[in-house]
Amino acid sequence: MAVLASTATILPLFASDDDGLTLHPVADTTITQVWQDGNNAVKTTLASCPAMCDGNPHGRRDATLQFAVDQLPPNAVDVKATLRVYAWHDFTARILARAVPGGLRAAANAAQLAAVSAARAVDRVHKGFTEFDMSGSVRGNGNYTFALSQQSYYTRIYWASRENSRENLHPELVLSYKTATRPSTTGPATVLPPPTTAPPASTPPTTTPPTTKPTATKPPATTKPPATTKPPAAPAGWNLVWSDEFNGNGLDRSKWNLRDGEGRDIDRGCNVDSPKNTFVSGGHLTLRALRETVKCSSQTRQFSQSYLDTIGRHSWTYGRFEIRAKSPNKPGASKGLWPAFWLRPEDGGNGEIDVTELPGGQGWYDRSTAAIFYDYSPVKQDTRIALPSGGYPGDGFHTYTTEWDATSLKWYIDDKLVWTRNRSTTPWFDKAFHKPYNLRLNFQVGGWLGDPDGSTRFPADFVVDYVRVYQH
Secondary structure, three states, X not given: OOOOOOOOOOOOEEEOOEEEEEEOOOEEEEEEOOHXXXXXXXXXXXXXXXXXXXXXXXXXXXXXXXXXXXXXXXXXEEEEEEEEEEEOOOEOXXXXXXXXXXXXXXXXXXXXXXXXXOEEEEOOEOOEEEEEEOHHHOOOOEEEEEEEEEOOOOOOEEEEXXXXXXXHHOOEEEEEEXXXXXXXXXXXXXXXXXXXXXXXXXXXXXXXXXXXXXXXXXXXXXXXOOOOOOOOOOOOOOEEEEEEOOOOOOOOOOOOEEOOOEEOOOOOEEEOOOOOOEEEEOOEEEEEEEEEEEEEOOEEEEEEEEEEEXXXXXXXXXXXXXXXXXXXXXXXXXXXXXXXXXXXXXXOOOOEEEXXXXXXXXXXXXXXXXXXXXXXXXXXXXXXXXXXXXXXXXXOOEEEEEEEOOOEEEEEEOOEEEEEEEOOOOOOHHHHOOOOEEEEXXXXXXXXOOOOOOOOOOOEEEEEEEEEXXXX
């Protein structure tokens, strides 16, 4: 059974003296007594079931997960550990969660599993994440194996595994701890940058519309060099064919459509044409999400948001599409916030190119998601990418680029090649990517990656320095 020695998310947080880590499994499997189950090392689901499962005297199955803990500092104290595993339905079933010394193979030993005295039980599985307090089992760095054993309900319960295509369903081990001494504020790697979503002091309050145009706000002197009439230098081999540098006094409506009164069933916000939510100031475009009650056509929504596109105005077949932007998302305060820069076919048919999606939340805020879609069944390919130079998209401005031609799509972050798709990786490449595409620039609140919670901070600002389109 292969055990992959990599973690999808290991992320230190520092909030006062209370710190935390969120980890995804390095391996998981279903330990089963049913030979017909075959190899469970790479499956999108884990299963649990008692002996006599579905009437089979050899029907026992245990969902088993292994985590690598390697970033607890030596002075970590009061470590609390919560195992979170996703199920698709509610069940009245008793589930024991046990920490098993050793790896996944050790959990296959029934006598060793039964000898584990420290077990945590729940009597109900919830649709969504069920949580198990494993605090007594994690005391420092090392590999930890947990087995979920089902004690009642004699039909299998399925849990999402680390192989599931939806990363937001992957199992998690959430650690919190305190440090005996506060980490040094001069250390090179542990101090997070200051918050980036708070508006400047001179920004009008968000509870009422500003009485003057947002462009009247004087930007900090260092936010961007003064506007220049010279076009930006094009990368070698490319010609600039369209751009918005956001150096004017408002949104250029000859370049962009701004949606208004639009409520979609895929999120929780209302797209509005309001100076509170979309404004140009100091050489930047700001897309702002607010927590406020908004009438949205026949609906009432609790968030307002911004959505720009170039439908009917500008579209391109092939090119280099680039944005320089700062995400609003950071650790612990961004669940449900989801800015993106992407392209869709002008004919409204199949296809999508996501230059960058920057969803927030603990498992997402530190990566850029690059993706392509054929349709929304979904037939898609996507990947989450760490910044090549370190840091995260909300620590300042970063550049996200997609180069598209007749044979391939290439993604760059801060000018570093990070992902490539072509005919060999994508059977439907030629069906989707040989026609004009328009631009989409939006800031969505809520959706399938989760809705805002009490920790999500509003107003939240997605700040864009420029958008540029080049062609050969």
